[in-house]
Amino acid sequence: MTTKYTAIDLFCGAGGLSLGFKQAGFQMLAGIDANEPALNTYEYNMGGALALNEDLFKVDDSLDDIAKKIGTKNIDVIIAGPPCQGFSLTGSRDLNDTRNKLYLAVVKAVKYFKPKAFLIENVPGMATLYKGVVKEQIINSFEDLGYAVSVTPKPLLAADYGVPQFRKRMFFVGYRKDLGYGYFDFPTPLYNDSNYVTAGDAISDLPSLENDLGSEEATYTSSPKTDYQRKMRKDTNVLYNHVGTKHTDEVKWVISQVPEGGNHKDLPKGVGESRKFNEAWTRYDSHKPSKTIDTGHRNHFHYKWNRVPTVRENARLQSFPDNFRFLGTKTQQNKQVGNAVPPLLAEAIAKKMIKHLNKTDKDALINKQLNLKI
Incomplete structure (x- = not known):
């Protein structure tokens, strides 16, 4: 029954x-x-x-x-x-x-x-x-x-x-x-250390936004590379909420010095002194699941690109499928993603x-x- x-x-x-x-x-x-x-x-x-x-x-x-x-x-x-x-x-x-x-x-x-x-x-x-x-x-x-x-x-x-x-x-x-x-x-549990879905598995197919900040509605620029990405894309051909943040050259310079999987402790002395708490200047590791997604967007950084993750990237890391569109301002969207249960x-x-x-x-x-x- x-x-x-x-x-x-x-x-x-x-x-x-x-x-x-x-x-x-x-x-x-x-x-x-x-x-x-x-x-x-x-x-x-x-x-x-x-x-x-x-x-x-x-x-x-x-x-x-x-x-x-x-x-x-x-x-x-x-x-x-x-x-x-x-x-x-x-x-x-x-x-x-x-x-x-x-x-x-x-x-x-x-x-x-x-x-x-x-x-x-x-x-x-x-x-x-x-x-x-x-x-x-x-x-x-x-x-x-x-x-x-x-x-x-x-x-x-x-x-x-x-x-x-x-x-x-x-x-x-x-x-x-x-x-x-x-x-x-x-x-x-269904997964363990040997087969966790990693940050790279989750978001490596999304546009880098190196040359522009993207838009609230966009198109994919590559095919899905993993089973997880195919699962997230299953019911849509539109890429929502993949909008970058405009950083100053100084912020991008600081981010560039954080190694993959590192944080503020890996920065040279005198660099990034304004943020020295536990999660400050944390760069995701493409070979591991991400740290806990929070409601802000200033402390965690993409494992490869020198910027904070987009709303869509964090939504992927939360396991929201790509057809789930977040509404409101970018600040409101980030709070919605960070507060959610995966x-x-x-x-x-x-x-x-x-x-x-x-x-x-x-x-x-x-x-x-x-x-x-x-």
Whole structure:
């Protein structure tokens, strides 16, 4: 028995989680966020799913409105990626930071809609924040609602699931106990050090932009060189969001002195002194997955060309296919890409969630048929 399960995405951003779940076979009903540029991107790309502008800080006032706009309270799965700044290892790590409480919006939505399952994604720091207090609060909140909650034993590495990026994320997944669902087992890695998709595998076919800055809509200048590139190009002949940044000669001169895979520590003394923090002047390595894509575009550089990556290059490193077009200003586009969950990572989890749903639903149907015969 195969069922088309429905889902909504809270704090959806541009739609990385939603796209992964859609690719896995879910019917996405809606993405909910308060960031208008990100919602514009979501609506443009997630055909058939509503893009709802709602303030999830005030979720109690939004749930009836969300249900009315969707047209049903019958939702199989709720997925969510609450803003991570409060949990981030680089943030203030303040337990009273209101962003740390945004998981409560998910709790309230789950209590209201009573889905079969839910998923929450966040940064690894969420698990260890204040000696695990926040993690236990989240688990207890959903267990009290009758859900069997599973947490990644350690953060999942996106590169293990075909994403050309060393990005770590943790996940909470819960299933309703009263419907017979048990605890969830997260998907096993599909890749390892010997066969990771690298930055070179991901973006080596894209125009260099050495002689011009490109445009929001362009054409490919070479054929795909790897299976990953063919996968990313599968449904489009148009190259979107591949626009370069105009650097000063001094910045390009500094970048040129950073070796492939190097950073500020590899610069000669006195060069690049304005940026000396951990990720400063980091050049990607074409033979490895990239470092974690962030919401800015000033600290990481192309492994070969003396410039920051374009939105499209970072989108490739996040595993967004080329037909997924980012809208808004370049700054807004970079934030949308950097804040997103890699779709291929989301897809791997979503496929496993469908199997878990199908198995229990199939068993329930068999038992029901047996009882009718008796």
